[in-house]
Amino acid sequence: MSQTRLEKRFADLKEEGRGGLVTFVTAGDPDFETSLELVKGLPKAGADVIELGMPFSDPMADGPAIQASSLRALRNGMTLSKTLDLVRAFRQDNQDTPIILMGYYNPIYIYGVDKFLTDAKSAGVDGFIIVDLPPEHDDEFCIPTMEQGLHFIRLTTPTTVGDRLPKVLNNTSGFVYYVSILGITGTAAASDSATHEAVARLKAETDLPVAVGFGIRTPEQAAKVATVADAAVVGSAIIDKLRENLDDDNQAKPGLSQAVLEYVRTLADGVRGSRT
Amino acid sequence: MTTPNSYMNGPDERGHFGIFGGRYVAETLMPLILEVEKAYDAAKADPSFQKDYDYYAKHYVGRPSPLYFAERLTRELGGAKIYFKRDELNHTGSHKANNVLGQILLARRMGKKRIIAETGAGQHGVATATFCALFNLPCVVYMGATDIARQAPNVFRMKLLGAEVIGVESGTGTLKDAMNDALRDWVTNVEETFYIIGTAAGPHPYPVMVRDFQSIIGREAKEQMLEAEGRLPDQLVACIGGGSNAIGLFHPFLDDKDVAITGVEAAGFGVKTDKHAASLTGGKPGVLHGNRTFLLQDDDGQIQDAHSISAGLDYPGIGPEHSWLHDIGRVNYASASDTEALEAFQMLSKVEGIIPALEPAHALAHVTKIAPDMGKDKIILMNLCGRGDKDIFTVAEALGVEI
Numbered sequence: 001m002s003q004t005r006l007e008k009r010f011a012d013l014k015e016e017g018r019g020g021l022v023t024f025v026t027a028g029d030p031d032f033e034t035s036l037e038l039v040k041g042l043p044k045a046g047a048d049v050i051e052l053g054m055p056f057s058d059p060m061a062d063g064p065a066i067q068a069s070s071l072r073a074l075r076n077g078m079t080l081s082k083t084l085d086l087v088r089a090f091r092q093d094n095q096d097t098p099i100i101l102m103g104y105y106n107p108i109y110i111y112g113v114d115k116f117l118t119d120a121k122s123a124g125v126d127g128f129i130i131v132d133l134p135p136e137h138d139d140e141f142c143i144p145t146m147e148q149g150l151h152f153i154r155l156t157t158p159t160t161v162g163d164r165l166p167k168v169l170n171n172t173s174g175f176v177y178y179v180s181i182l183g184i185t186g187t188a189a190a191s192d193s194a195t196h197e198a199v200a201r202l203k204a205e206t207d208l209p210v211a212v213g214f215g216i217r218t219p220e221q222a223a224k225v226a227t228v229a230d231a232a233v234v235g236s237a238i239i240d241k242l243r244e245n246l247d248d249d250n251q252a253k254p255g256l257s258q259a260v261l262e263y264v265r266t267l268a269d270g271v272r273g274s275r276t
Numbered sequence: 277m278t279t280p281n282s283y284m285n286g287p288d289e290r291g292h293f294g295i296f297g298g299r300y301v302a303e304t305l306m307p308l309i310l311e312v313e314k315a316y317d318a319a320k321a322d323p324s325f326q327k328d329y330d331y332y333a334k335h336y337v338g339r340p341s342p343l344y345f346a347e348r349l350t351r352e353l354g355g356a357k358i359y360f361k362r363d364e365l366n367h368t369g370s371h372k373a374n375n376v377l378g379q380i381l382l383a384r385r386m387g388k389k390r391i392i393a394e395t396g397a398g399q400h401g402v403a404t405a406t407f408c409a410l411f412n413l414p415c416v417v418y419m420g421a422t423d424i425a426r427q428a429p430n431v432f433r434m435k436l437l438g439a440e441v442i443g444v445e446s447g448t449g450t451l452k453d454a455m456n457d458a459l460r461d462w463v464t465n466v467e468e469t470f471y472i473i474g475t476a477a478g479p480h481p482y483p484v485m486v487r488d489f490q491s492i493i494g495r496e497a498k499e500q501m502l503e504a505e506g507r508l509p510d511q512l513v514a515c516i517g518g519g520s521n522a523i524g525l526f527h528p529f530l531d532d533k534d535v536a537i538t539g540v541e542a543a544g545f546g547v548k549t550d551k552h553a554a555s556l557t558g559g560k561p562g563v564l565h566g567n568r569t570f571l572l573q574d575d576d577g578q579i580q581d582a583h584s585i586s587a588g589l590d591y592p593g594i595g596p597e598h599s600w601l602h603d604i605g606r607v608n609y610a611s612a613s614d615t616e617a618l619e620a621f622q623m624l625s626k627v628e629g630i631i632p633a634l635e636p637a638h639a640l641a642h643v644t645k646i647a648p649d650m651g652k653d654k655i656i657l658m659n660l661c662g663r664g665d666k667d668i669f670t671v672a673e674a675l676g677v678e679i
């Protein structure tokens with residue numbers, strides 16, 4: 001089987017001998033046009049993989065920054081099918097940067113799993129992270145995703161120990177996302193040593209690339225993570241930067257995407273400098 | 277393991293009632309949820325656990341609660357005989373104590389050091405704070421900001437009992453949002469914390485665990501009814517928020533084919549408006565808070581805000597077992613509006629000298645609709661699952677009275 005876009009990206013990173021930067025933004029935050037402009041600019045700013053949040057009314061695993069981001073998008077009319085439109089528009093001039101959709105199961109369930117997978121694949125989506133679908137529910141979405149040749153990426157956490165880990169790694173593809181802390185998005189980062197140990201533990205069990213996220217806010221932190229893991233994931237900190245560029249009505253101020261992309265650039269520089 | 281022709285065997289080992297239920301939670305929580313299930317199975321098989329439960333149920337909660345023949349109300353309505361299962365007389369004022377007692381004993385067995393809970397009306401929060409005081413465990417209760425405003429007496433009660441009450445501003449600041457924040461807390465403090473869910477919903481094993489603890493209502497009622505009337509009732513009625521008091525009354529009767537069963541959802545301003553909390557009447561299946569069940573949601577799968585005058589019914593979902601019982605048609609689900617509940621609330625106060633909580637006032641509103649058309653030889657058994665002290669401010673405001 002030929003390499004998928006996501007596999008190729010991690011293979012290339014390995015070749016370059018550096019860790020990657022995975023960036024999270026919410027699709028449609030604060031509005032469709034601004035969000036598209038921002039996402040389009042991410043590869044040039046140094047994002048190696050784009051995680052795109054599918055807005056949900058009740059994001060139970062997310063902290064205040066991403067909750068608010070999700071609600072802003074929904075208030076401005078974002079829907080799951082518009083998220084796919086956004087991916088389609090992005091793919092018109094980018095064929096290389098993988099896009100992973102991240103979110104919760106209910107909107108997909110309501111859209112219809114089979115129809116959603118067909119539409120997502122044709123839009124140019126590479127994989128999914130669905131927070132509330134543990135291995136116990138693999139038959140529902142994970143298996144159909146794999147049958148479409150798309151990736152189902154699982155979160156592993158500090159509580160994923162013992163015989164739980166093989167269970168979680170099974171049917172995971174593309175990469176493994178290690179959530180370095182117990183908790184929701186946007187809280188404190190884990191210590192370097194804890195992350196180091198956890199990644200080593202994962203690497204002993206899987207050949208998949210390991211990305212580490214939750215709590216990474218600065219280029220220095222991203223750089224450190226990228227020395228021990230295959231990629232660093234940054235989400236809430238990017239969303240915070242976006243929020244700084246909103247007016248009192250939560251609408252985009254001029255220059256929002258440039259400001260956010262400049263910040264992403266500093267993260268990317270950090271990651272790129274990390275192993276030299 | 278399913279015996280044919282029984283409605284009482286669910287859920288299956290993965291926590292499914294038909295297509296409903298399951299465990300749709302973040303990976304961080306999975307190991308703990310599996311641990312809770314294992315601990316619960318072990319507790320169920322351990323006579324000393326049941327002995328502890330029975331001890332506190334009797335001496336602290338005040339069980340069994342009476343079965344009461346509401347003679348004046350029966351005469352007033354002019355039809356079926358009306359009985360109340362009086363769980364409003366429990367310590368802390370509602371059925372919530374039955375469940376909290378069971379879960380806190382389990383938390384202690386598991387060696388957990390900290391308790392969290394969500395609450396709508398505050399009754400579950402008060403029950404949780406009460407048992408935390410009794411067992412000397414720190415207690416954090418998440419409560420929507422809207423509910424804090426309309427259930428002020430219960431907020432103060434919880435604080436008196438030593439609990440920390442955290443106001444939740446997200447969403448509409450009601451029960452669903454409180455549950456989101458409780459889940460966020462749990463993910464963060466998973467090692468030492470036990471989450472006492474207040475209704476028969478959430479990830480498996482919560483729906484079955486809460487049902488089992490609440491089934492003491494139905495088991496007692498069955499025995500008491502046989503003693504009082506020498507037969508089973510013709511009709512059961514209970515209100516539905518997440519569905520714990522209802523499933524507690526219903527479950528022991530599910531296989532009694534001649535007993536008709538009705539759950540009453542909150543119709544708010546009316547089920548045809550967008551301001552109600554009737555998930556079965558106005559919702560469709562979806563996945564939220566760890567289980568698949570009927571939910572109020574839009575075409576994009578975004579959860580909609582519920583509305584009810586009663587904070588305890590103001591939830592856009594319902595426990596998965598009810599979704600299943602609705603699907604297979606064993607239980608009938610009706611609804612009662614804010615206005616109807618308010619009328620029933622006042623009526624019961626005047627006719628029987630019992631001020632009910634606004635939640636069971638919805639069940640009572642349904643009873644007043646059906647009783648007159650039933651023969652005098654028929655029997656209705658309603659779960660009077662909470663008392664109304666907490667609601668007097670809300671009701672006064674709704675009636676335009678200043679107190």
Ligand SMILES: Cc1ncc(COP(=O)(O)O)c(C=O)c1O
Pocket residue numbers: 370371396397398399400474475476515516517518519520521522587588589633635636661662663
């Ligand atoms: C008195 C009373 N009844 C009913 C409910 C609704 O919950 P459930 O449907 O789980 O019984 C509540 C919830 O707060 C309550 O306080």
